[in-house]
Amino acid sequence: MLRVGFQATVSILAICAYCTWSVADDDEVRGRDQVNENHDRLGSTAEHVKQVGPLDRTLKVLEKEVCGKAFAITGTGAIWTFVPDGAPRFHKGKRVSATQPLFLGYDDDLQSITEPPAKNRIAFFDKDEWHVVPWIEPLSRRDRNGPYGRIVAGVDNTVLVVGRETTLLIRGTRVIDHGDLLGLLKKHQELIRESFGLGVPHPIRRDRWGRHTMVIADKQGRIWCLHDESLRVLVDDQWLDCRESLIKAGSRYGSIAFIVPGPDHRYLFCGDNKLRHDGGTSFLAKIENKDVVFQATHHAIEGMGQYPALRERNDALWIASPEGKSGGVCDIYTGQSAVRVNRSGKVTNILRMSGYPLLSDPIGNTWLGGIRGGPENQINIVRDGKIAQELKAPTKLTEVSHARDYMPVFCDSKGSVFVHTEHGLAHFVAEQQTPHRYQMSKHYVLDKTKGLPQAFSSQRYCISLVAGDDVRLKLMYLTKVP
Numbered sequence: 001m002l003r004v005g006f007q008a009t010v011s012i013l014a015i016c017a018y019c020t021w022s023v024a025d026d027d028e029v030r031g032r033d034q035v036n037e038n039h040d041r042l043g044s045t046a047e048h049v050k051q052v053g054p055l056d057r058t059l060k061v062l063e064k065e066v067c068g069k070a071f072a073i074t075g076t077g078a079i080w081t082f083v084p085d086g087a088p089r090f091h092k093g094k095r096v097s098a099t100q101p102l103f104l105g106y107d108d109d110l111q112s113i114t115e116p117p118a119k120n121r122i123a124f125f126d127k128d129e130w131h132v133v134p135w136i137e138p139l140s141r142r143d144r145n146g147p148y149g150r151i152v153a154g155v156d157n158t159v160l161v162v163g164r165e166t167t168l169l170i171r172g173t174r175v176i177d178h179g180d181l182l183g184l185l186k187k188h189q190e191l192i193r194e195s196f197g198l199g200v201p202h203p204i205r206r207d208r209w210g211r212h213t214m215v216i217a218d219k220q221g222r223i224w225c226l227h228d229e230s231l232r233v234l235v236d237d238q239w240l241d242c243r244e245s246l247i248k249a250g251s252r253y254g255s256i257a258f259i260v261p262g263p264d265h266r267y268l269f270c271g272d273n274k275l276r277h278d279g280g281t282s283f284l285a286k287i288e289n290k291d292v293v294f295q296a297t298h299h300a301i302e303g304m305g306q307y308p309a310l311r312e313r314n315d316a317l318w319i320a321s322p323e324g325k326s327g328g329v330c331d332i333y334t335g336q337s338a339v340r341v342n343r344s345g346k347v348t349n350i351l352r353m354s355g356y357p358l359l360s361d362p363i364g365n366t367w368l369g370g371i372r373g374g375p376e377n378q379i380n381i382v383r384d385g386k387i388a389q390e391l392k393a394p395t396k397l398t399e400v401s402h403a404r405d406y407m408p409v410f411c412d413s414k415g416s417v418f419v420h421t422e423h424g425l426a427h428f429v430a431e432q433q434t435p436h437r438y439q440m441s442k443h444y445v446l447d448k449t450k451g452l453p454q455a456f457s458s459q460r461y462c463i464s465l466v467a468g469d470d471v472r473l474k475l476m477y478l479t480k481v482p
Contacts, residue, residue, distance in 0.1 A: 061450060062461075062478040064130070067120045068149075069465055069474060075155035077459035078126035081476065122151075122161055122170065125478065127459070133173050150213050154195035160184075162213045162227075171195075182232065182239055185215065185223055189234070193217040198265060214258070218265040222287060229255040231270065235290055242285075242292050249294035252279030258302055259285075260309040262317045263343045269309045269317055270294075273302045277326035282308075282319070284345050298339045298347070310357040312366055316348070316385075317341045318357035336372045340385050349385035358409040361417060363435045367409050369397055369419075379409070379419065381436060388436040394443050395422040398452065410456035412481050418462075420453055425462075450477050 064083070071081035122133040152160040160181070161168040167181040169188060176191070177184060185192050197217040214226040223234040231242040243254035257273030262284070271282035280301065283294040298321040300308035309319045323335035338357055340349035355368030358379075365388070368380040376396030381389040398408045398420045408420045415430035417438065424446040428438040446452070451464030462479040 060480070062480075064125070064476045064478065065468070066465075066474055066476045070149060070151055071455070071463065071465075071476070072151035072153035072159060073455055073457050073463075074124075074153040074157050074159065075458075076126070076157050077457040077461075078124045078157050079457055079461065079463060079478070080122070080124040080151045080153065080159050082120045083123045083130075083132070084120060084473065122168075124157070124159075125461075126157065131173055133170060133175065152196075152213050152215050155197065156195055158191070158195035160213070160215060181213070181227055182225065185225060186234060186237065186239070189221075189223065192223055193221050196223075216259060216261050216265070216268065218261070218268075220287070224259060224268060226256055226259050226270075229257055229272075231256040231259065231285075233287065233292055235287060240290075240292055242294075245292050245294055246283070249281075249283060250296050251281050251283075251294075258308055260307065260317070261311060262341070262345070263311065263315040266343055267345055269297070269300075269319065269341075271300050271302075271308060273308070275301065275326075275331040276324065277328060277331055284341070286345075295345065297341070297345075298337065307357065310360055310366070312340070312360045313362065313364055315343050318360075318366055320356035323352075336370075338368050338382075351380075351382065351387070354380050354382075354387060359411060359417065361411045362414040363430060365436055367417070369408055377421070381438065383436045389438065391428065391438055393419050393421045393426045394440070397421055407453045407455055410453070410462075412456065412458075412460055418456075418481065425453070451475075453479075456481075 064081075067082040067084055071079060073079055121135060124131055124133075149164070150162040152162060154160075156171070158169075158171045161170060162181060165180070166178055167184050168178050169176045169184055169191070171191075177188065179187070192215065196215045198219065212226075213228075214224075216224045218224065225232050225234070231246070233240045233242065242256070246254040246256070251272060252274070253272065255272050256270045258271060260269040262269060267284045267286040269282065270285055272280055274280035276299065280299055282297055282299045284297050285292060285294050287293070298319050300319050300321055302308045307320065309317055311317055317340070319337075319339040319341065321337045321339050322331075322333050323337055324331050324333040326332075335353055336356060338351045338354055339347055340351075342348050351368065353372055353374065355371040355374075355378075357366055358369045359367040361367065364383060366382040368382060368387075369378075371378055371380070375392070377393040379391045379393065379397070380387045381391055409417060411417050415435065417428045417430075419426045419428060421443075423443075425444040426440055427442045427444070429441045431437045431439060449466070451466040453462045453464055455463045457463065460481045462481055464477045464479075466475045466477065468475050
């Protein structure tokens with residue numbers, strides 16, 4: 001298989017209403033084995049609905065108008081994003097100066113040019129309510145050209161809102177401070193360690209230019225900051241730039257595209273997200289004698305699975321590693337591996353052609369999906385480094401190769417997992433006597449016009465974004481999981 005890498009991200013501005021999902025009742029859902037037998041014959045939505053029974057119940061979905069596609073979810077489950085402040089203004093037949101910082105769009109007659117909202121506000125959805133942060137005037141000319149582009153979520157309701165030049169440190173609706181990113185992190189070290197330490201969510205969500213920002217405080221209190229592919233570590237009030245250390249360890253450019261904390265934050269897994277023919281490398285990073293040491297390990301590429309690597313709850317890290325070699329101007333893929341690394345950084349298990357890591361549930365299972373050459377509806381449940389169950393969804397899973405845009409698998413509570421399939425959400429529940437074994441409970445059929453799940457909040461909301469009629473806006477749908 002040949003693959004040529006490229007990245008393209010588009011930022012638009014959005015709106016939110018009500019949509020419906022349908023679900024079959026318990027007594028209308030066939031047993032797991034029967035659904036598996038019927039899987040090969042389910043070629044359309046109509047045929048699938050016929051198998052699981054009539055659709056007779058609907059769920060409401062909240063809708064919100066948002067600016068762009070940037071959002072983040074804190075450890076408390078609050079959903080942070082940007083919302084428009086002020087109504088768009090329309091100018092019939094009038095040309096607006098190209099020097100103005102405007103997002104332009106035309107009406108159906110191709111005669112109207114629309115300006116963006118007067119301001120873009122920072123808001124968050126928490127405990128079934130929207131809260132808006134008081135307006136902060138952009139502090140630099142570059143930040144005035146558009147909304148702040150990235151939101152970095154913490155354990156509590158604390159976030160960093162990163163602009164082109166200015167960063168805001170916000171807790172709830174209070175803006176604590178502002179300034180350049182590195183200076184802000186150094187000035188508020190205690191708060192950063194408290195809010196971005198163990199348990200902090202680390203989704204990879206890039207801005208419109210394909211870049212992102214990540215902040216992690218490890219167990220020893222050192223602060224790791226990845227910003228625009230530059231990795232730095234705050235040690236004893238001094239920022240260490242990792243570029244030269246990375247090049248010495250074998251990195252071609254000294255750049256990093258993602259970081260994932262290992263078990264207990266004893267080390268970090270990081271990679272440049274480049275293909276092998278372009279010198280792509282991945283490392284385990286840790287601090288030794290006040291210096292950053294990088295050890296080459298199995299290479300991961302973002303987008304191959306839901307995550308390039310996933311921290312297991314039982315003190316290990318799973319790496320999504322495609323097997324292959326350089327083909328000169330492209331990569332030649334020959335297989336896939338899910339690589340398990342223990343607390344000390346040693347590889348203990350390699351599962352070949354079994355899928356990439358998608359989820360680590362509270363019971364201690366790791367879910368693998370997107371099996372190369374295998375059934376499109378199969379998920380392998382791994383426990384203690386070995387496959388404990390081969391689970392079959394009603395229809396094939398959402399393309400795992402698109403997992404950085406959509407969330408194929410998420411857990412809403414202990415023993416409860418939702419799998420995003422071709423037709424909707426399949427709900428699997430763990431057996432009480434054998435918690436590593438799951439069986440299907442219900443299957444929710446999605447209206448695909450309302451988007452596909454992109455993230456999940458611990459407050460039991462599924463999040464999706466859809467382009468609206470206005471090119472500048474998106475519709476954010478928040479669906480409450482039953």
